[in-house]
Amino acid sequence: MELYEIIKRPVITEKSTIAREEANSYVFEVDKRATKIEIQGAVEKIFKVKVAEVRTINMIGKKKRRGRIIGKRNDWKKAIVTLAPGNSIEIYQGV
DSSP: OOHHHHEEEEOOOHHHHHHHHHHOEEEEEEOTTOOHHHHHHHHHHHHOOOEEEEEEEEEOOOEEEETTEEEEOOOEEEEEEEEOTTOOOGGGTTO
16 A cells, blocks of 8 residues: 555544643544554654554444435545654644
């Protein structure tokens, strides 16, 4: 897989912002087939930082209802990437 196929987008929520400030952790939506080693390599090459730890979570899509029709949101995979001390990702600085 290509680097930009592995890392789809950053997840910017209140909880991820607190994790970024307190634990130097960044949250990304990643490809469902990506492994922790692939995610670590992609983050290190794209952002030129040193990764200390990668944790992954499979997010199950919620069921949603519009009248009689019941639908489901897409399933996706979330990666929480903790950087080594002294590293940061610049794209998050203006957010």
